[in-house]
Structures are given as C-alpha cells and as structure tokens.
Amino acid sequence: xxxxxxxxxxxxxxxxxxxxxxxxxxxxxxxxxxxxxxxxxxxxxxxxxxxxxxxxxxxxxxxxxxxxxxxxxxxxxxxxxxxxxxxxxxxxxxxxxxxxxxxxxxxxxxxxxxxx
DNA sequence: CGGCTGACTTACC
DNA sequence: CGGTAAGCCAGCC
Numbered sequence: 001x002x003x004x005x006x007x008x009x010x011x012x013x014x015x016x017x018x019x020x021x022x023x024x025x026x027x028x029x030x031x032x033x034x035x036x037x038x039x040x041x042x043x044x045x046x047x048x049x050x051x052x053x054x055x056x057x058x059x060x061x062x063x064x065x066x067x068x069x070x071x072x073x074x075x076x077x078x079x080x081x082x083x084x085x086x087x088x089x090x091x092x093x094x095x096x097x098x099x100x101x102x103x104x105x106x107x108x109x110x111x112x113x114x115x116x
Numbered sequence: 117c118g119g120c121t122g123a124c125t126t127a128c129c
Numbered sequence: 130c131g132g133t134a135a136g137c138c139a140g141c142c
Contacts, residue, residue: 008139026124026125027123027124027125028124028125031124038124038125038136038137038138039124039137039138039139040123040124040125040137040138041121041122041123041124041125041137041138041139042122042124042138042139042140043123043124044122044123044124045122045123045139045140046123047123048122048123058123061123062123063123063124063125064124064125064126065125068123069123069124070123076123
C-alpha cells in the first residue's frame, strides 16, 4: 500500500485533513477511514496533541451521536460551535444534525485524497 | 509486565 | 431521548 510506512498518528492526521468544510465526521469514522478501526480514542488523542500549525479541522469532529465532545457551554464547545457556524453548520443543544451535515465520502474520493 | 487513562462507541433499560 | 455499563486499545507510567 502507498501509505504503509505512515505512522498511525500520521494516517489519522491526513485523514482529518480530508474532511471538507461544511461537513462533520465522528472520531470512529476517522479511525475507520484511516485504516484503524476501533481506535476512535486515538483520534481524540491526536487532535488534542497535534501542533496547531497542522491546521487540522478539529471542530469538524464529533461523537458518533452528533454531540460535541465537550461539555455544553464550555469554552471549547463554544469555540467549536462558532467555527462550525462559519461553515453553515449549526450546533443546537451542543449537537449537530448528522442527517444534514455528516461527511459521506465515496471510496474513490478517499483513495484519491490519501494519495495526495 | 500490569494498571490506569481517555476530545470514543455500542448495547440496554 | 437520557443514564449506565461494558468494551475498546494505544500510550504512558
């Protein structure tokens, strides 16, 4: 495979960069797409520890239910809602409507983007 | 090597 | 829909 030598952390970072503006994905979905099924928690760790200059779209990552991963009204949740609002994604009651904004990439889309 | 921790998830009630 | 419990697995003692 073309990306076989990437570390798990790099795979996750690259997958995160594939999430387009105005769309959201869950931690588990990112893990799956990165070829690391079952490692949703690792995605959270990567988002928490990655340097800011990688410009990862952390605000587009939510729990599988559509809930933000932070407590409602926390500084982080407010910031996340603000960033999402700028992309026309509305957060209501600390949650995003997945039916409306879930990122559903085609396999071809993912393969293409990961080759970049 | 064993124990604990999480920006998680699913199943169940 | 909310609340709990158990499963999950890499990373860090």
